Amino acid sequence: MTMDTIFYNGHINALDDDDCIYEAVGVSHGRISALGMGSDLKTLIGPKTEVLDLQGAVMFPGFMEAHNHLSIFAYLLDGIDLSAQKARKIDDVLTFVKAESEKTPAGTWIKGSRYAEYFLAENRHPTRYDLDPVSPDNPVVLFHTSFHACVLNSRALEMFSIARESKSPQGGIIEKGPDSEPTGVLHDQAMMDVLNKLFSSDIAGMSDSELSTFCYRATQHFASLGFVFAADALVVPQTLKMYQAAQNAGRLPIRIYTMNYAPTADALTGAQIRTGFGSNKLRIGPIKIFADGGMSNRTAAVETPYLTPPYGKGLKIQSQEELIEKVKWYNALGYQIATHAQGDAGIRDTLDAYEAVLGARSNNPLRHRIEHGGCLYPDLLSRAVAMNIPVAVQPVFFSELGDGFIEAFGPETADRLYPFKSMLAAGIKLGGSSDCPVSELDPRKGLCGAVIRSTPSGKILGPTERLTMDEALRMYTQGSAYLSFDEGRNGTIELGKRADFTVMAADPRRVDLVEVPDIPFTMTIVGGEIVWSA
Ligand SMILES: [Zn+2]
Numbered sequence: 001m002t003m004d005t006i007f008y009n010g011h012i013n014a015l016d017d018d019d020c021i022y023e024a025v026g027v028s029h030g031r032i033s034a035l036g037m038g039s040d041l042k043t044l045i046g047p048k049t050e051v052l053d054l055q056g057a058v059m060f061p062g063f064m065e066a067h068n069h070l071s072i073f074a075y076l077l078d079g080i081d082l083s084a085q086k087a088r089k090i091d092d093v094l095t096f097v098k099a100e101s102e103k104t105p106a107g108t109w110i111k112g113s114r115y116a117e118y119f120l121a122e123n124r125h126p127t128r129y130d131l132d133p134v135s136p137d138n139p140v141v142l143f144h145t146s147f148h149a150c151v152l153n154s155r156a157l158e159m160f161s162i163a164r165e166s167k168s169p170q171g172g173i174i175e176k177g178p179d180s181e182p183t184g185v186l187h188d189q190a191m192m193d194v195l196n197k198l199f200s201s202d203i204a205g206m207s208d209s210e211l212s213t214f215c216y217r218a219t220q221h222f223a224s225l226g227f228v229f230a231a232d233a234l235v236v237p238q239t240l241k242m243y244q245a246a247q248n249a250g251r252l253p254i255r256i257y258t259m260n261y262a263p264t265a266d267a268l269t270g271a272q273i274r275t276g277f278g279s280n281k282l283r284i285g286p287i288k289i290f291a292d293g294g295m296s297n298r299t300a301a302v303e304t305p306y307l308t309p310p311y312g313k314g315l316k317i318q319s320q321e322e323l324i325e326k327v328k329w330y331n332a333l334g335y336q337i338a339t340h341a342q343g344d345a346g347i348r349d350t351l352d353a354y355e356a357v358l359g360a361r362s363n364n365p366l367r368h369r370i371e372h373g374g375c376l377y378p379d380l381l382s383r384a385v386a387m388n389i390p391v392a393v394q395p396v397f398f399s400e401l402g403d404g405f406i407e408a409f410g411p412e413t414a415d416r417l418y419p420f421k422s423m424l425a426a427g428i429k430l431g432g433s434s435d436c437p438v439s440e441l442d443p444r445k446g447l448c449g450a451v452i453r454s455t456p457s458g459k460i461l462g463p464t465e466r467l468t469m470d471e472a473l474r475m476y477t478q479g480s481a482y483l484s485f486d487e488g489r490n491g492t493i494e495l496g497k498r499a500d501f502t503v504m505a506a507d508p509r510r511v512d513l514v515e516v517p518d519i520p521f522t523m524t525i526v527g528g529e530i531v532w533s534a
Pocket residue numbers: 067068069233435
């Protein structure tokens with residue numbers, strides 16, 4: 001048998017149980033069909049074999065992004081970037097909005113994202129009263145970096161009919177001032193309603209070719225950072241339309257696993273289109289449920305009140321009974337369930353719901369999972385272990401949000417957040433991810449986050465919970481693969497598995513940690529095809 005493609009002269013790290021190292025890999029029909037050293041694979045070269053010299057580069061199993069918001073990332077690519085590097089005070093935010101409104105036709109939406117009140121000198125959200133003077137003719141929406149809050153100007157509030165008499169939806173807050181008028185700031189479900197309506201109406205207006213271009217820009221960005229796979233953690237019907245348009249146009253370079261937002265999943269469940277349905281490139285994943293709010297805007301549901309304003313215990317998106325009912329429903333329909341749970345109260349509710357369908361000990365056949373799991377304290381952790389609940393984690397949070405965690409929880413509790421080492425040691429499967437655009441997508445920063453656990457100001461959170469670089473790499477490969485039932489075809493470089501590879505100029509395990517974020521990606525290969533190269 002001859003190969004379709006042979007990659008040779010590389011440092012090929014299988015990241016399998018035996019830690020095998022190879023120098024050449026042969027691909028046929030998109031699968032790994034030969035592995036060897038030196039010129040071992042020479043005899044497999046036929047007239048049509050493409051032979052590629054890796055020039056000593058380092059190859060890993062393709063990195064898998066277990067939890068992100070690829071479609072929202074695509075949606076905001078053209079929006080204003082208000083991240084900490086760009087906006088340090090509310091005036092900076094207003095300057096960006098003003099500049100944008102001056103070049104935007106009246107009535108057209110202005111979108112921005114990644115601001116956070118704790119990165120702004122005033123330590124508060126901008127409000128409609130700040131935004132109105134600089135955007136008199138355009139509706140404006142600015143998303144908080146957590147994507148658990150946003151702020152609208154008055155025109156936008158009007159378009160969503162949010163006014164004095166509006167009541168906060170279940171699991172959300174329409175913030176109001178002393179005069180009972182909405183300030184423009186919306187939290188959780190109130191924000192989610194705005195995001196979903198805006199996103200869906202924009203997507204609905206696009207042609208298939210516009211959709212595939214829209215999607216391609218974002219997936220190419222993922223591929224350029226070594227990702228061969230992304231689990232989109234908030235998929236509504238319009239998102240499926242976008243991915244399908246991209247797939248049909250042959251413009252879906254990486255594999256997509258959809259996490260289908262429960263409130264809009266009735267069409268799927270009605271048709272009994274369950275987890276696993278789809279193609280090699282585009283697959284229906286779990287039903288996505290929210291147990292609580294976000295960690296950095298302090299709406300994650302906690303049992304001990306936050307130390308920072310508004311000093312509450314966060315927000316449950318629904319009562320514990322309602323959550324249990326939802327989990328029972330989707331479990332009975334045969335879906336994997338992915339529940340966003342950050343605070344200890346949110347995680348407890350989630351585990352109670354999972355226990356209601358799995359029992360206290362289970363191998364968890366549908367792989368119900370926890371998204372984030374920030375406050376997975378020891379008692380919760382042991383319950384998650386007993387039910388074999390995998391967790392999608394975001395180690396990049398430390399370097400972006402870590403100082404806020406210390407303020408909100410106090411230094412001792414902050415040390416106990418995201419206990420990666422304890423989770424791994426107890427046998428919990430961890431999927432590596434970024435929650436992009438909540439945090440930066442770059443897996444090199446995620447790897448460092450897991451290994452260093454440093455906050456922006458240089459404090460180390462929970463030094464005993466640090467992973468080794470090898471463990472961190474396995475989290476982004478084998479670990480993530482488990483969360484989407486892909487461990488039989490992805491996650492390691494072994495015969496018969498998919499030829500999905502990430503190629504870097506150096507091995508993050510073999511260079512100084514400070515150099516890891518600068519190691520260039522050189523190639524991303526999906527099903528034996530080079531989908532991105534430097
Ligand atoms: Zn998320």
